[in-house]
Amino acid sequence: MNGFKGGIHPHYSKEKTERLPILDAKMPERVIIPLAQHIGAPCEPIVKIGEEVKKGQKIGEAKGFVSAPVHSSISGKVTAIGKFPHPSGRDVLSIVIESDGKDEWVDGLIARPDYLKLPPEELKKIIHEAGIVGLGGATFPTHVKLTPPPEKKIRIIILNGAECEPYLTADHRLMVEKPEEIVEGLRILMRILNVQYGYIGVETNKADAVSRLTEIVARIPKEKLAETYVERSGIEWTKEVDAGPNIKIIPLEVKYPQGAEKQLIKAILNREVPSGGLPMDVGVVVQNVGTACAISEAARFGRPLIDRVTTITGAVVYPKNLRVRIGTLFSALIEECGGFSGEPAKIVMGGPMMGIAQHTLNVPVIKGTSGIVILPKAAAGEKDFYDCIRCGMCVRACPMGLLPNMLGIYGELRLVEKGEEFRPMDCIECGCCSFVCPSKRPLVQFIRYLKNELSIKRSRAKEKKEAVKV
Amino acid sequence: MEKLEELRLVVSSSPHAQSEETIEKIMFYVILALMPAAGVGIYFFGFNAIRVILLSVVTAIISEALMQKAMGRRVAVKDGSAVLTGLLLAMNLPSNAPWWLVVIGSAFAIVIGKQVFGGLGFNIFNPALVARVFLIISWPVQMTTWPRPLPLFSKALVDAVTGATPLGLLKAELLLKDNIGEVANISMIDLIIGNVGGSLGEVSAIALLLGGIFLIYRNYISWHIPASFIGTVIIISGLFWIIDPTRYAGPLFHTMSGGLMLGAFFMATDYVTSPITSRGMLIFGFGCGLITILIRLFGTYPEGVSFAILLMNMVTPLIDKYIKPTLFGEVKEGA
Numbered sequence: 001m002n003g004f005k006g007g008i009h010p011h012y013s014k015e016k017t018e019r020l021p022i023l024d025a026k027m028p029e030r031v032i033i034p035l036a037q038h039i040g041a042p043c044e045p046i047v048k049i050g051e052e053v054k055k056g057q058k059i060g061e062a063k064g065f066v067s068a069p070v071h072s073s074i075s076g077k078v079t080a081i082g083k084f085p086h087p088s089g090r091d092v093l094s095i096v097i098e099s100d101g102k103d104e105w106v107d108g109l110i111a112r113p114d115y116l117k118l119p120p121e122e123l124k125k126i127i128h129e130a131g132i133v134g135l136g137g138a139t140f141p142t143h144v145k146l147t148p149p150p151e152k153k154i155r156i157i158i159l160n161g162a163e164c165e166p167y168l169t170a171d172h173r174l175m176v177e178k179p180e181e182i183v184e185g186l187r188i189l190m191r192i193l194n195v196q197y198g199y200i201g202v203e204t205n206k207a208d209a210v211s212r213l214t215e216i217v218a219r220i221p222k223e224k225l226a227e228t229y230v231e232r233s234g235i236e237w238t239k240e241v242d243a244g245p246n247i248k249i250i251p252l253e254v255k256y257p258q259g260a261e262k263q264l265i266k267a268i269l270n271r272e273v274p275s276g277g278l279p280m281d282v283g284v285v286v287q288n289v290g291t292a293c294a295i296s297e298a299a300r301f302g303r304p305l306i307d308r309v310t311t312i313t314g315a316v317v318y319p320k321n322l323r324v325r326i327g328t329l330f331s332a333l334i335e336e337c338g339g340f341s342g343e344p345a346k347i348v349m350g351g352p353m354m355g356i357a358q359h360t361l362n363v364p365v366i367k368g369t370s371g372i373v374i375l376p377k378a379a380a381g382e383k384d385f386y387d388c389i390r391c392g393m394c395v396r397a398c399p400m401g402l403l404p405n406m407l408g409i410y411g412e413l414r415l416v417e418k419g420e421e422f423r424p425m426d427c428i429e430c431g432c433c434s435f436v437c438p439s440k441r442p443l444v445q446f447i448r449y450l451k452n453e454l455s456i457k458r459s460r461a462k463e464k465k466e467a468v469k470v
Numbered sequence: 471m472e473k474l475e476e477l478r479l480v481v482s483s484s485p486h487a488q489s490e491e492t493i494e495k496i497m498f499y500v501i502l503a504l505m506p507a508a509g510v511g512i513y514f515f516g517f518n519a520i521r522v523i524l525l526s527v528v529t530a531i532i533s534e535a536l537m538q539k540a541m542g543r544r545v546a547v548k549d550g551s552a553v554l555t556g557l558l559l560a561m562n563l564p565s566n567a568p569w570w571l572v573v574i575g576s577a578f579a580i581v582i583g584k585q586v587f588g589g590l591g592f593n594i595f596n597p598a599l600v601a602r603v604f605l606i607i608s609w610p611v612q613m614t615t616w617p618r619p620l621p622l623f624s625k626a627l628v629d630a631v632t633g634a635t636p637l638g639l640l641k642a643e644l645l646l647k648d649n650i651g652e653v654a655n656i657s658m659i660d661l662i663i664g665n666v667g668g669s670l671g672e673v674s675a676i677a678l679l680l681g682g683i684f685l686i687y688r689n690y691i692s693w694h695i696p697a698s699f700i701g702t703v704i705i706i707s708g709l710f711w712i713i714d715p716t717r718y719a720g721p722l723f724h725t726m727s728g729g730l731m732l733g734a735f736f737m738a739t740d741y742v743t744s745p746i747t748s749r750g751m752l753i754f755g756f757g758c759g760l761i762t763i764l765i766r767l768f769g770t771y772p773e774g775v776s777f778a779i780l781l782m783n784m785v786t787p788l789i790d791k792y793i794k795p796t797l798f799g800e801v802k803e804g805a
Contacts, residue, residue, distance in 0.1 A: 005798075010487055089481075166487065262798065275799040346480045352487040359481045375486060382482055386546070387591040389493060391741040392692075400798040405746065423797060431485030438491040439591075445483035 004263040006399040007255040008432045010166050010353070012205065016319040017169040017311050022177055024323050026336055027103055031073055031327025032084050033059065034094040037366040038133040039140045040066035045095055051078045054106035056304050059095050062128070068141040069131045072097055073306040073325035075104040087349045087356055087363045094364070097327070109302035115184075120192040123299060127192075130298035131305045131367075136160060136171075136259070136288035137350050139368035142295070145287070146192050148280045154193045155283040158268060159186050159292050161202040161209065162252055162259030165351025168371040170309040171289050173321045175202065175209035178293055179216045185292025186247060187220075188299050193285060198247040200289065201268050205254045213249045220247070256353060257430040261286045263399050275426050290370075310365060312337045314374035315344050324365050330372055331361035346375040353431040386439040394433035394443060400426050404433035404443045411446025416453045424450040493590075497550030499690050503681035504557060504736060510664045510674035514619035515565035519670045522572050523560040529576035530556030537585040551590045555579050558598035561671020561732060562776070563605075566617045566632075571609060575601040595783045596740050599776050606776075614638070616667035635668045636661065636727040640719055641772040649716045653723070661726040668728070675726040682735030691739040694751035695758075699734040700725060702759025710767060724766065733758070733775035743783040750786075750793040757782045 036042035043060030047053055053072040060070040076099040086092035112118060112126075128143040148154055159182065163171040175182060186198045202210050250268050252258050262273045264286060271282040279286050287295075290309065297303040306326055310333075313319035317338025324333060330347070334340065348355035349363075350370055365372075394404035403422050410419030424447050433443040512519045534552035538545045559579050563572060582604075583597030584590065606613045618633045634642065636656055643651035660666055664674025672678075685691045703724055710718040724730070729737075738744060738758050745754050758778045765774025 008489075010489070266798075272799045275797060277799065344477065344479070346482075346486055348484075348486050353485045355484060355486065357479070357481045357484070357486060359479055361477070373486075382480055386493060386549070387589070389591045389741050390744075390746055391496065392746040393491070395746050395795060396692075398795075401795040401800070402797065403746070403794065426797060426799070429484070431487075434485050435487060436489050436491060438489075438493050438496055440488065440492070442483060444485065448483060 003253055003255075004258075004266040004399055005401065006397050006432065007257060007263070008397050008435055009254075010256055010435060012166050012254075013313075014167060014169050014172070014205070017167075017313050017321055018172055018206075020169075020173070020319070020321050022170075022173045022309050022321045022323055025325065025328060025333060027074060027099060028325055028328040028332055029099050030079075030329075031097050031099075031325060032094045032329065032364040033070055033073065033097065033327040034084070034086050034092045034364065034366060035060045035070060036086070036092050037070060037139060037326070037368065038068045039138065040064065040068070040144075042093065043067065043070050045081050045093070047078050047081075047095065049078050049081055052076070052100075053078060053097060054104050056109060056306055057106040058129075058131075058304070059097075062131075062141075066141055066144050068133050068143075069129065069304075070095075070326070071131055071304040071306050072106075073327050074099045075102050076100040085360055085363045087358060087366060087369065089356065089359070109304075111301045112299055115296075115299040116187060116191060118191075118299070120194070123188055123192050126299050126302075127295055130294070130303070132291060132294050132298060133305075133367050134288055135290035135294060135308055135367060135370070137354070137368045137370050139366075142287065142291055145285055146189070148193075148285070152280040153283055154195055154280060154285050156197045156199065156269065156285075157186060157189050157193065157195050158264060158284060158286045159198070159200040159289050160259050160261070160264055160286055161200055161206070161213075161289040162264060163206070164203060164254075164256045164259040165353055165355075165371075166256075167313050167373045168311045168351050169313075170311045170321055170370055172206045172209055174293055174309050175206065175289055176212050179209075179212040181293045181296040182289050183213065183216045183220070183247065183292075184300070185287075185294070185296035188295055189285070189287060189292065195285075196246050199250050199268055200247070201250045201252050201258075201264050203254045203258055204251045210249055210251055217247045217249060256432065257399055257428070260399065260428055260430055262428065275423070305367060308365070308367060308369065310369050311371040311373075313371065315341050315376040316374055317341045324369075326367060327364045329361065330358065330363055330365070333365070333372060334361060334374070340374060342376050344374045345377040348373045348375060353435070354429065383440050385437075385441045388441060389439055391438060393436040393438065397432040397436045399430060399432060400428060402426060404447065407450060408433070408441050408443040408446045411443075411450045412441075414449070414453075416450060416457070419450040420454060424454060427451065493549045493551065496690055497554050499688060500685065500736070501550065501554055501557060503685045503690075504561065504671070506677035506680050507664075507671050507674050507732070508557070508561065510677045511561065511565065511670035514621060514664060514673065515617060515670050516620065518565040518617070521569075522563055522565055522567055522670060523557060525569055525572045526560035526563070526576040527553055527556035529573045530559070530580050533577045533580035534585070537581055538589070541585065543589060546590070549590065552580060555584065555597045558671075558736060559601050562598060562602045562669045562729065564613065564616050564668075565670040566615065567612060571605060571612050575605045578604050591742055593742055594786075595780055596737055596743050599737055599780050599783075602776050603780060616669075618667055619665050619673065621665075633667045635772065636666050636723070637766065637772040638667075644717065650719050653719055656723070658722060658726070661723065666727070669732075672729040672732040675731045678731035678735055682731070685735065685739075691735070692748065692751065694748050695738050695744060695755040696734040698752045698755030699738055699758045699762075700730065702756050703730060703763050706760065706763045707767070718767070724763070728766070728773045729775040730762065733762075733779055737775075738779050738782070743786060745786050745789045745793065747790070747793050747795050750789040753789055753793065754782050754786065757785060 041064040080096040083091040084094040579601035583600035707724040708721040761778035
């Protein structure tokens, strides 16, 4: 088993939900669907207040290439379009829809049983039109990832089923309950990028997921194809070869951040994505298993992305894995889980290592909501921090080989130029350094400060350069 | 719904989980790891050892609190770092050190060794060693008068009988007879368990080794510094011993005597004053070992561990500047 350097072993706290089957959440009476649920340009609303909409109907049109459309997740009436609280902490232009209780699908969704024979461009279009983005939490529009520049040849697709964040079990349950959709999604991805090798990386604490996926992969029929060889002597001959897709399930060490894209590629292929580069620089595209499932549903049944699996756990009475309509308010889901158990101190969208703390429960589930974790007082209490004692725990924990101690010191002192020498831009914000720090220093926050200042500086420098050119 | 509105939620930057590691906990475990060696010291040197330890620890705590108050800093005595400094200094003193020597040393460690630099995390030199060297230079007689070890329950004599440390004896014999003389007769068993003259906490190699291994096992220190420090001493002393065993003591003698075990596991590994990367630690340990053995073999002082560590403390910022961890993705094309 290959691996990556650094990393940590937090309490995984997955036992509350890892054995609970995915249930359909109650249909919400009202949804707030933000027009920005992805990285890239926000959508433009294409419905008006008072308009009747159906489930699956497109209500926001993607603007620009790096963007994804949004669809209504219920049938009903548009009652408001305006700025509403969003899990990112900002208010975002959103469409509010009141349910008519009928939950009717929009007409014109096309099922394509021949999905594995469709031309790549058409599949890509289906994915774009379905509004599919990376469901692991990063929400990068999937069709963009599937359109690498021609000089980058993609040879391998990796599905990320590591789910290394504590508490979250949504991907785990999806792999156990819908392994077939995930594998079909992978085959669609492989067809789009004309790739022969697909890997699904799963941490070994999800043994049931590994065995379910392995079963499904074994069932894929192996096609025999005639391939022509030309020997050096010039003699041509043909041979029957297995041309079925080469899909493997890779068990991964249980270690955070095993599911970080670069670390996942390192662990599976022993390749390092160059500093500042992307997976495609080493011929790889990584997609989350949930994304693969959504791709398969979009291609086979014409179903746009209107819901997702989310783990609601921590200090709630009945923790659950729910299939939730996009736009459902957090408050409704917490009610559905029996309310809080004890006094909550922090509500996090995503996992506790990289998730976003919420200031209100009146925010909707978006495409990137992999979980809602309610942290009780003890775990979430913010302590004050002390000076760095140079213990080096952060250096050993950093999966990127950085010196978080130095970045933290320069971030705290706001010495951006000095901090730049220690490569803050390579930080993936996994949180390992802050996690292990015995002085409780908010290292990731300090590094985020440096990164932010540097990107402002760099874009200013770029503007200046362009201004000179003109 | 209304009830939910009243929630007082903490909003902060991720991560929202932290390990249970704290400075206090680390200091506690290091102090715990020193307990076997302190215990052996008390066993062989009796009440005097307890006296020195208590005096040193209490002075350190008081000096730390006073300094932090005076400098307008948060009083953080409960982090345990002053206790550890006090304990480490005591372990580096002879058990019959006069009370004022202990008090001056301990206060010096905290005030000059640590607080004037800005407190925990900012000092360049190991505070306990700064104080020890200050005391050795200022009061060489008191600092090098070693009581003979007397097991606790066989106390027939008052502990006024003094003698040389094994390393002191080695120096003297070489000077007088130009060979290792009496040193050849020192029982290795006594050296290992600590039944020899020396600072109250440095005598028992086995107790220190146990404590050191415990710290490595608990991941509070890494093996790099002790291994390269002790390894360098073994290799170089071994080479000289092979060349001329009549004039040079063997590697086992050098490893088990003096302050090497205490220094390698507990002083050189001080977080604040040693390099932060594994490769840097190896270089640091090698430097410590080299200087130690050079002083022991060719210097006028019989022991060189304290000087070696202090000299290498000075080099730590330089090592950290040039030895950095390998950045993920910093691979050359095609490699």
